[in-house]
Amino acid sequence: MCSGSIDPVYVLKALLDGADGVLIGGCHLGNCHYQDGNYKAMRRVEVLKNILRQVGIDEERVWLRWIDASEGGLFSETVQQMVVELQAKGPNPMRKPWQVWQETVGYRLPAVESKPKK
């Protein structure tokens, strides 16, 4: 699959289902079979990260790296490095989605007054 054809929905789906990180690997710039697929991927990922940053999701969990199909070594190095950095970050809060929802206060809903128990 060309990196230019990756809809952000798939990255989001993984993150919201609790993945600690998502690696998007694309061909090096200038090497695109379709001329500009990876340039488009670059912009799309930039927008995605910008949005993640604004809604309180760690954008550093999304990696875009240029790795050719023949660069097995680079792929392995990249994944190892990613694992180290993600371990340092700890688990994705969306690993426990129910907890995320439960912690919300119910924005715009009428406030419930808590009465002390007798």
Add this chain to the structure above:
Amino acid sequence: MEAVLKAEEGDILGALRNFLSKLLEEGVVDYLLVPVEMSHGRTLTQTLVKDPAHLDKANPFSPVMPVSSAVIVSQLTVDKSGKKLGAVLKPCEIRALIELVKLGQASMENLVIIGTDCLGTYEVEDYAKLIDEMEGTAEEKGAQVLAKMRQGIAKPGTEPLPISLRPACKMCNSFTPLLADITLGLFGVKGGIFTSLESELAEKLGLKAKETPGRQEAITKVLDSRTQAREQVFAEFQGKMKTIVDFADCLDTCILCYACSSACPICYCRVCFFRTDTFEPESERYYRWVDREGVLRMPTEILLYHLTRLNHVAVSCCGCGMCESACPRKLPLTTIFQTVGDGVQKALNYVPGRSLEEEIPLATFREVEV
């Protein structure tokens, strides 16, 4: 060339209807897409008019916008019929249309954009209620509302009517047409309608050049007030968004009706994949998830849906706020899409609806990226 359409005895709508009729009679356009008040006056509807006699209830200055007409212009132009169509649009509708043209969903071929100043719009239901409570004929009520809205220009930041403007309008910083062949304006003009159009066309319509010196000043005054409101909304939202919990908080009563995407002029896919079974797995998957977690919120796709829509729309979001108006739960979608959209647009140095030539950032690239 700039001119003023004189309103006899203060009849702004009469002057406007005369002008629109003339466009049809003189063959400037063969068809007009224009908002027309219903006989009860409680709301208006977009109409495609060929016979000028049907313009007697046209009111593009009415402060309601049941749909974004950009979508209708898309319907009427996407197959490039080449008909001479004039579309009377509010500034946010023009911006959405420009984006749709760039997305290949509409065409400017033979299209004449007649842009109007927008004094702000109200929720459809609030406006209908207000009209019900007023005295007089539908025509009188419409004129009365317009008069009050015009008086309100001088007092930016206040509500000219006893109902509240839509959130998107309260923070709108682009309420005069950016790209229009003919502009029909209300800001800074007394006893008539400001108009700006090509000299040749003005001559054909028998208009004489006349300047409106107070216009820019009136616009700036409103703009300052709106910008302040806008920045306050942005700052409040940004201050709140610390973790994903805060974002989920804004959306936790979403019923996934997809009304926001239906109402959004930019969300143009014929079939949204959230309405397909792409993310609706067989029940076994839900049981597998809940086996792992112990508890699972149903439905599962609320955050995914809104975040995906943000990704698809934020770059071109032109701030019409139709999403929030359509939302049965009144989720703060205008705030979310405007704030996040503004952040994305600033990062890409892109302003939706500003120019036809400027490419949509996601459809292009630079050799040296930021």
